[in-house]
Amino acid sequence: MGKRKRLAADAIKAAKKTQYFAKLNDVPSSPRKMRYVVDLIRGMEVNRAIGTLKFSSKAASVDVLKVLRSAIANWEQKNERKAEDGELFVTRVFVDEGATLKRMRPAPQGRGYRIRKRSNHITLFVDTKMTND
Secondary structure, eight states: OOOOHHHHHHHHHHHHHHHHHEEEEEEESSSSHHHHHHHHHHHHHHTHHOOOOOOOTTTTTHHHHHHHHHHHHHHHHHHSSSTTTTTTTEEEEEEEEHHHHHEEEEEGGOEEEEEOOEEEEEEEEEEEEEOOO
């Protein structure tokens, strides 16, 4: 690794120490379905977001809830204290496309239809309201 690249990597590493986030890779559902659930909680207070995800009928909400709880635990670990009610908010959350498994399904007259089994990556940031302003 060159010097310039190492300096950039160190700067990114230092910036991540002040951010509180969690990431879940290779979730076996399509990014489009996951974005519907993620859009429900963007900008919400974390306790309200947990309630929203618990009572959501979407299957993807289970995975988003898992990431949200992990991000809260990461915040508590870095700050060495428990989060109080109304203190933490979901600041940023986004879903990226992961690897796509390509499969074939038999079709009439000797043809084959392609099936794309999509996956995604969820990244969720939490922070206090004071640092967002």
